Amino acid sequence: MAVKDIPMSRLLKLSHEFNCFYLKGLQKGDCKPFVVCGKQVGLIRPDVINQLIGYPDVFHVHPDAITLNPAFRDFDERTARLEAVLKDCRSRNVFVTLKGWRDECYAVRTVFSGEPLLKMDRCATCLFGICNYGVDINGYVNDPEKGLCIWLQKRSKTKQTWPGRWDNMVGGGLSVGYGVLETAHKEANEEASITSDMMKNLRRSGCVSFFYESERGLFPNTEFVFDLELPLDFVPKNNDGEVDMFELLPAKEALERVLSPDFKTTSCPVVIDFLIRHGHINPDTEPAYPEIVELLHVPLQSMYKGFQAATTANELNSNDEINNKLL
Amino acid sequence: MAVKDIPMSRLLKLSHEFNCFYLKGLQKGDCKPFVVCGKQVGLIRPDVINQLIGYPDVFHVHPDAITLNPAFRDFDERTARLEAVLKDCRSRNVFVTLKGWRDECYAVRTVFSGEPLLKMDRCATCLFGICNYGVDINGYVNDPEKGLCIWLQKRSKTKQTWPGRWDNMVGGGLSVGYGVLETAHKEANEEASITSDMMKNLRRSGCVSFFYESERGLFPNTEFVFDLELPLDFVPKNNDGEVDMFELLPAKEALERVLSPDFKTTSCPVVIDFLIRHGHINPDTEPAYPEIVELLHVPLQSMYKGFQAATTANELNSNDEINNKLL
Numbered sequence: 001m002a003v004k005d006i007p008m009s010r011l012l013k014l015s016h017e018f019n020c021f022y023l024k025g026l027q028k029g030d031c032k033p034f035v036v037c038g039k040q041v042g043l044i045r046p047d048v049i050n051q052l053i054g055y056p057d058v059f060h061v062h063p064d065a066i067t068l069n070p071a072f073r074d075f076d077e078r079t080a081r082l083e084a085v086l087k088d089c090r091s092r093n094v095f096v097t098l099k100g101w102r103d104e105c106y107a108v109r110t111v112f113s114g115e116p117l118l119k120m121d122r123c124a125t126c127l128f129g130i131c132n133y134g135v136d137i138n139g140y141v142n143d144p145e146k147g148l149c150i151w152l153q154k155r156s157k158t159k160q161t162w163p164g165r166w167d168n169m170v171g172g173g174l175s176v177g178y179g180v181l182e183t184a185h186k187e188a189n190e191e192a193s194i195t196s197d198m199m200k201n202l203r204r205s206g207c208v209s210f211f212y213e214s215e216r217g218l219f220p221n222t223e224f225v226f227d228l229e230l231p232l233d234f235v236p237k238n239n240d241g242e243v244d245m246f247e248l249l250p251a252k253e254a255l256e257r258v259l260s261p262d263f264k265t266t267s268c269p270v271v272i273d274f275l276i277r278h279g280h281i282n283p284d285t286e287p288a289y290p291e292i293v294e295l296l297h298v299p300l301q302s303m304y305k306g307f308q309a310a311t312t313a314n315e316l317n318s319n320d321e322i323n324n325k326l327l
Numbered sequence: 328m329a330v331k332d333i334p335m336s337r338l339l340k341l342s343h344e345f346n347c348f349y350l351k352g353l354q355k356g357d358c359k360p361f362v363v364c365g366k367q368v369g370l371i372r373p374d375v376i377n378q379l380i381g382y383p384d385v386f387h388v389h390p391d392a393i394t395l396n397p398a399f400r401d402f403d404e405r406t407a408r409l410e411a412v413l414k415d416c417r418s419r420n421v422f423v424t425l426k427g428w429r430d431e432c433y434a435v436r437t438v439f440s441g442e443p444l445l446k447m448d449r450c451a452t453c454l455f456g457i458c459n460y461g462v463d464i465n466g467y468v469n470d471p472e473k474g475l476c477i478w479l480q481k482r483s484k485t486k487q488t489w490p491g492r493w494d495n496m497v498g499g500g501l502s503v504g505y506g507v508l509e510t511a512h513k514e515a516n517e518e519a520s521i522t523s524d525m526m527k528n529l530r531r532s533g534c535v536s537f538f539y540e541s542e543r544g545l546f547p548n549t550e551f552v553f554d555l556e557l558p559l560d561f562v563p564k565n566n567d568g569e570v571d572m573f574e575l576l577p578a579k580e581a582l583e584r585v586l587s588p589d590f591k592t593t594s595c596p597v598v599i600d601f602l603i604r605h606g607h608i609n610p611d612t613e614p615a616y617p618e619i620v621e622l623l624h625v626p627l628q629s630m631y632k633g634f635q636a637a638t639t640a641n642e643l644n645s646n647d648e649i650n651n652k653l654l
Contacts, residue, residue: 180611276532
């Protein structure tokens with residue numbers, strides 16, 4: 001008997017789309033580990049490696065990995081030397097993503113609980129496949145007639161990334177020095193004028209992890225997810241000019257919006273996770289339910305752990321501090 | 328600078344424990360794919376392979392896989408021929424897990440959405456690394472004084488597996504022919520006397536996936552998770568003799584119970600997921616939060632997908648129906 005292949009549901013197709021690098025790119029094997037202080041912190045595509053070769057005092061290109069020069073002494077030196085390369089690349093217009101320079105930095109570490117090894121402008125992390133952490137708030141109401149309804153935002157047409165696309169009510173990246181809850185409060189105020197009184201209802205609800213790739217670069221993203229039940233008469237109002245409008249949609253319509261091409265691909269996982277946790281996506285009618293849930297939580301935290309330095313071993317051993325650690 | 332290794336939290340250690348096969352066993356590479364109709368449906372350990380060699384008309388042992396004889400025509404023949412082997416093994420007392428024969432079957436398929444290729448007694452699936460699906464209900468109350476409290480059950484001392492251990496309020500396997508929601512209703516009634524009126528509050532809340540190994544075998548498990556808020560004065564009462572007692576614990580004490588050795592290891596993921604979704608485990612105080620969330624949703628559905636028959640290709644090509652599919 002032949003085993004029939006089941007056609008993919010729209011939701012499964014979308015889950016594959018925001019995990020295109022996890023499901024396809026990784027297997028191709030043309031990216032190389034990015035190693036800092038003897039540990040893998042990212043992955044670098046061939047087009048980026050071709051540029052980094054031009055900075056041999058900062059990046060060492062080995063057959064099995066790209067290492068940041070292990071002679072750099074500390075967080076500040078690593079940060080400054082790498083930033084100088086990025087600014088040079090930016091002035092030469094080499095990478096499209098660097099046009100979005102923000103002067104807002106993300107920490108670079110092996111896993112979320114690891115110590116920061118350097119910091120990097122947020123627009124540059126996708127060049128190195130550095131894991132990004134963000135915060136998202138699902139704002140919802142329980143409407144007596146329409147049932148569960150979700151607030152969505154339309155991104156401003158002037159945004160550097162995903163202009164004019166639909167998005168979650170509130171979301172933002174975790175910048176160096178900010179905590180998860182702290183970022184949630186900051187973004188809720190800036191993006192949607194949510195008062196600290198309303199924020200008393202805020203509930204931590206887990207996180208989603210996925211690995212997306214676009215022409216700009218690699219996006220291994222973990223979003224810390226919060227649910228926030230809002231008063232029926234509340235209307236979000238933007239404070240920072242980054243949002244065009246907000247709209248309140250019943251769960252079913254919100255799902256259709258997420259499945260449409262008008263939604264920011266990398267924000268879909270947060271809404272799908274919300275709809276699953278609130279029972280609006282159903283294992284008896286969506287046969288790929290377990291696969292979709294797994295694709296909302298791909299193992300990013302363990303992905304870079306297995307790296308074993310091989311040809312880079314001599315270089316690492318020549319570094320005193322690491323030698324001390326090994327002894 | 329050397330990268331310090333962060334000591335693992337108790338919760339992270341436990342998440343590694345219920346994923347011991349995913350994190351360690353898989354890498355060892357001593358298990359072989361179990362292939363039915365040209366598709367991988369499981370993994371078989373060397374101790375089991377040593378026994379299956381004795382049944383060459385049912386199992387074909389290749390260097391890269393064990394196949395169920397592809398000459399078997401259909402679901403019924405595959406089921407009957409494999410069951411005959413298991414019953415023979417049981418009479419010879421070869422595998423400890425077969426002592427727990429239940430006359431209750433699980434479907435064997437490539438992924439949850441796949442068509443069932445055969446069925447197998449639930450006690451035997453761990454010999455073949457077949458993905459098991461189950462249903463769990465988190466029964467909870469919002470106590471005005473103690474806050475969120477969770478009902479747990481103590482398993483009967485006479486149970487075949489995990490006797491006397493603490494467990495979720497209600498849980499059960501997905502038997503052949505039963506739907507997910509249907510199983511939740513059946514188990515809620517049998518295990519805890521929950522009325523259909525109370526079940527109106529039942530909320531689908533996602534699923535957890537993990538891959539555990541014990542001396543009995545391999546356990547790639549996906550549990551469909553439901554939350555059920557119960558009346559403050561309700562006390563669960565067991566109907567099927569499989570539960571010794573129930574206890575209502577505040578969230579913090581429930582977490583301590585889960586972290587203790589008295590809790591059934593393979594039920595921990597459901598309670599941890601509940602405590603995360605309800606905000607009782609916190610990314611600002613638990614640095615391994617994203618890793619723990621990822622370890623509650625390991626990619627079981629894609630694990631067996633990559634299998635490519637190599638030395639088994641000739642055998643598969645000799646099977647007419649599969650040939651038809653390939654043409």
